[in-house]
Amino acid sequence: xxxxxLLDYVAGNVRSLVNAVEKVGYTVEWVSTPEDxxxxxxxxxxxxxxxxxxxxxxxxxxxxNPIQKHIEAGxxxxxxxxxxxxxxxxxxxxxxxxxxxxxxxxxxxxxxINKSVPHIGWNSAVLVRTGQNGDQSFFGLQDxxxxxxxxxxxxxxxxxxxxxxxxxxxxxxxxxxxxxxxxGRRNVLATQFHPEKSGTPGLRLLKAFxxxxxxxxxxxxxxxxxxxxLTRRVIACLDVRTNDDGDLVVTKGDQYDVRAKPGTAAQGLxxxxxxxxxxxxxxxxxxxDEITFLNITSFRNCPLADLPMxxxxxxxxxxxxxxxxxxxxxxxxxxxxxxxxSALQVATIYFKSGADKVSIGSDAVLAAMEYYRNDKRLxxxxxxxxxSAAYGIQAVVVSVDPKRVYVRSGSDTVHQVIRPSQVxxxxxxYCWYQCTMxxxxxxxxxxxxxxxxxxxxxxxxxxLLNCIDKDGSNTGFDLELIREVKRCxxxxxxxSSGAGKPAHFTEVFQQTSSDAALGAGMFHRGEYTIxxxxxxxxxDGLLIRQVxxxx
Numbered sequence: 119x120x121x122x123x124l125l126d127y128v129a130g131n132v133r134s135l136v137n138a139v140e141k142v143g144y145t146v147e148w149v150s151t152p153e154d155x156x157x158x159x160x161x162x163x164x165x166x167x168x169x170x171x172x173x174x175x176x177x178x179x180x181x182x183n184p185i186q187k188h189i190e191a192g193x194x195x196x197x198x199x200x201x202x203x204x205x206x207x208x209x210x211x212x213x214x215x216x217x218x219x220x221x222x223x224x225x226x227x228x229x230x231i232n233k234s235v236p237h238i239g240w241n242s243a244v245l246v247r248t249g250q251n252g253d254q255s256f257f258g259l260q261d262x263x264x265x266x267x268x269x270x271x272x273x274x275x276x277x278x279x280x281x282x283x284x285x286x287x288x289x290x291x292x293x294x295x296x297x298x299x300x301x302g303r304r305n306v307l308a309t310q311f312h313p314e315k316s317g318t319p320g321l322r323l324l325k326a327f328x329x330x331x332x333x334x335x336x337x338x339x340x341x342x343x344x345x346x347x348l349t350r351r352v353i354a355c356l357d358v359r360t361n362d363d364g365d366l367v368v369t370k371g372d373q374y375d376v377r378a379k380p381g382t383a384a385q386g387l388x389x390x391x392x393x394x395x396x397x398x399x400x401x402x403x404x405x406x407d408e409i410t411f412l413n414i415t416s417f418r419n420c421p422l423a424d425l426p427m428x429x430x431x432x433x434x435x436x437x438x439x440x441x442x443x444x445x446x447x448x449x450x451x452x453x454x455x456x457x458x459x460s461a462l463q464v465a466t467i468y469f470k471s472g473a474d475k476v477s478i479g480s481d482a483v484l485a486a487m488e489y490y491r492n493d494k495r496l497x498x499x500x501x502x503x504x505x506s507a508a509y510g511i512q513a514v515v516v517s518v519d520p521k522r523v524y525v526r527s528g529s530d531t532v533h534q535v536i537r538p539s540q541v542x543x544x545x546x547x548y549c550w551y552q553c554t555m556x557x558x559x560x561x562x563x564x565x566x567x568x569x570x571x572x573x574x575x576x577x578x579x580x581x582l583l584n585c586i587d588k589d590g591s592n593t594g595f596d597l598e599l600i601r602e603v604k605r606c607x608x609x610x611x612x613x614s615s616g617a618g619k620p621a622h623f624t625e626v627f628q629q630t631s632s633d634a635a636l637g638a639g640m641f642h643r644g645e646y647t648i649x650x651x652x653x654x655x656x657x658d659g660l661l662i663r664q665v666x667x668x669x
Contacts, residue, residue, distance in 0.1 A: 122328055123158035125149040125181065131474045134435050134442075135164055135198070138314035141439075142325035142669070155184035159193060160328060165200025167510035169225070169271065170212025172200045186218055192305050196327050199269060202301070202308035211271045221280065221301065225271040233293040234610040234633050236512045236579050237272070240264040240349040240407060240663040243288040243299035243311065248281055255337040256286055257307055258326035259300060263319035264349055264663040265290075265311035266441060268512040272297035272310060291346045302332070315441050315474065317402075318666040325669065349663045350627050351634035352651050353408045353612060354401035354641055358394050358427065366426050368392045368642060392642065395433045401641065402438040404648035405665040409438060410582075410636065412477065412517070413446030428471045435472025444468050445477030445517055445582075449501055461501030462508055469509065477515040477582055478502060480555035483562055486572035490564075496576060506577030515612075516578040519558050520551035520566040520599065521586035533565040538598050551599055558586045566599070570607045581607060582636070585615040590639060592618025600630040612636055620646060620654035627660055 122139055124146050126132050136146045139162075149155055163185065165172050176182050185204075189195050197205055206217045209225035228235045244261045267290070275289045275296045283303075290299040290310075300309045307327050313320030326334060356368045398409045411434075413427050431444060448468075451459050465476045478501055485500040496503060506514045524542030528535045533550040541547055551566040570581055583603055585596040595616045604611055610633035613626045617637040626635050640646050652662045 119143060119145040120328070121145055121147050122160040122162060123147050123149050123154065124162045124164070125155070125185075126164075131166075131435075131442075131469045131472060132164055133432070133470060133472045134439070134474065135162070135314040137436050137472075138321060138324055138439060139328070142321055142328060144328050149181075152180045152184045155181065155188055158188065160196075161185070161188050161193065162196045162198065163201035163204065164198045165204070166268070166513065167200060167508070168211060169200060169203055169209040169217075170215040171507075173204060173212070173215050173217065176204065182218065186220070189220060189306055194327065194330065195306050196324075197306075197308035198314075199310060199312060202298075202310050203271070203273075205301075205306070205308055206273060209271055220306070221285070222283075223273055223276070223280070225273050227271050228292060228295060230608045235608060236268060236270040236610065237292045237348065238268045238512060238580060238610050239266070239351050239634065240316075241267050241290040241292065241299070241311070242346045243290055243309070244346060246277075246281065246287045246289060248286075254333040254335045255326075256288065257300075257302060257332060258319070258322040258334065258337065259288055260319065260337060263666065264316075265299065265309070265313070265319055266315040266317075267299070267311045268441075269310060270511070274298075292348060304332075315439060317439050318668055321439060321669050345661055347661055349407070349661045350623075350655060351407040351612075352405070352623065352648055352655075352662070353410055353634055353636040354398075354406040354648060355410045355412060355614065355636045355638040356394055356397060356642075357412050357638065358430070359413070366394060366430065368394050368397050394430045397642070398434045398438055398442075401648055402440060403665075405652055405663070406440060406648045407634070407663055408441045408443065409434070410443040410445065410477070413444065428467065431468065431471040431473055441474040442472055443475040443477050443515055444473040445479060445515070448476045448478045448505075449481040460504065462504040465501075465505045465509070465513075469513075475513050475515050475580070476505065477517045478505075478578075479517040479519065480560075482516045482518075482573050482578070483553050483555050483564060483569065485576065486553075486569045487562065487564055489572045489576070490568065494572075494575070500576055502573055502576040502578050506579065511577045511579035511609075514578050515580045515582050516570075516573045517582040517584065518566060518569060518603075519554045519584050519586060520569075521554060521558070521561075522549045523552045524549045534567045536598055536602055551602070554586065566603060567606045570603055574607050574609055578609060580609055580633075581611045583611055583614055588616030591616050592640065594618065594622040595626045595630075595632075595635065597626065597629050600626065600632050604631050610634065618645075620651045623651050624655055624658045624660065627655070628658070 122144050205220045207219045208217050285303045288300040313323045449461050481501050524546035525548050535548040535550045553562050553564045553569050588596050595613045600613050612634040613632040614636040623635050655662050
């Protein structure tokens with residue numbers, strides 16, 4: 119197979135990029151020294167995280183000058199995410215750090231007045247037509263396609279400015295801000311989105327770039343365009359644990375109890391709903407926007423010894439080209455030899471195995487309690503802080519497991535209360551949401567508002583909002599909980615627990631400002647498919663990502 123060179127400077131999940139490159143018929147050779155760039159024909163520069171940190175890594179490794187020479191020599195170059203940002207003059211994220219200045223503009227942070235930041239999810243990359251290339255497709259980009267973005271800083275689009283310099287530009291809109299989603303000129307192509315995580319449209323772009331097809335008239339440009347803007351994400355969640363026969367299986371609990379109820383054939387046994395790799399691929403084919411694996415017994419063991427779970431990630435990443443999140447055991451631990459393993463090291467192993475994000479649960483609760491004991495001072499040592507510093511806040515999800523505690527009056531508790539639409543079991547008119555740990559088995563004196571405030575300060579990029587009261591109920595999401603958490607945070611929130619039919623997804627998106635919604639049991643039991651949910655959302659006028667035919 120033909121070769122492409124890839125520069126890996128510990129940029130998060132490069133395993134998925136390798137898988138995507140191999141999927142379209144190429145093989146990867148790693149760049150490990152500046153001299154390797156001189157030998158490269160095609161070069162890919164991936165990147166996630168902090169602009170200043172990434173550029174400093176390039177500089178310390180003596181890569182900046184060889185990258186510049188590679189581009190000036192007219193050799194093919196693809197920059198992804200921070201790899202795009204590096205081409206510009208600089209970024210508001212790190213004002214003192216210069217970029218390569220190949221493109222004379224700077225990045226600025228999205229405003230979060232009326233939307234969540236980071237910008238996470240599926241959005242457009244609509245080509246700005248200048249009339250020079252008719253209806254041809256630019257490196258396989260199509261106006262109707264959706265691509266996966268995850269970033270807080272972007273290059274604002276200035277109509278005609280870069281086009282006058284010979285650049286071809288594709289844009290996306292987030293709220294009222296239009297920014298550059300992709301840009302190219304001659305041998306250079308750069309995307310703010312991640313093609314390796316963008317399903318068929320992303321693979322199509324990678325193949326066009328590697329094949330050298332800048333402009334292509336064989337692809338129809340004007341299909342139905344569902345509209346620009348961030349789509350509503352539908353996420354499939356797979357709770358994974360060892361069953362009674364010792365096999366890793368997908369399971370599902372009722373209020374976190376995963377054993378079959380009395381009176382059923384499998385009474386007392388762990389529910390076995392299928393094999394994780396097979397089910398993840400099935401949900402990808404149905405149109406899942408992300409896949410989340412929650413290793414629900416990992417708090418009992420060292421995750422680095424959990425080789426079957428790592429193998430599940432590796433095998434899934436080979437054929438599933440949407441974001442993968444892994445949760446369970448992301449904490450400081452001790453291995454079989456007694457050596458201490460940091461949370462950052464655990465996360466790194468998961469990223470190298472194919473994960474794009476890690477989900478932190480109980481450890482986040484402990485860190486939040488410590489945060490308040492220290493008068494809201496950050497220690498810099500928590501799992502959230504160390505992982506987000508190394509890989510960016512978009513790589514860290516905090517999984518929250520709250521439950522309602524009913525009280526007769528707001529004065530009966532020090533915690534923040536709401537007045538729910540339904541009274542408590544003894545007629546209580548108020549409740550607060552108590553955070554729990556270890557799969558709901560341990561309660562804490564921390565409310566959900568305190569937790570999300572603390573973890574956002576530490577560097578969490580997303581909240582996975584579960585609800586013990588709703589888990590397995592199939593009665594819909596806890597809309598009051600979701601509204602309350604969205605009121606308290608500026609980072610994206612994923613609604614979880616309670617989905618039982620497609621209408622529940624419409625309900626959560628229309629009645630709250632949730633950024634995504636997650637389903638599990640209704641999919642695992644075969645009652646509905648991801649496509650059923652998306653068709654329902656589309657019918658109700660909500661913007662979604664539609665599945666495109668495989669290459």
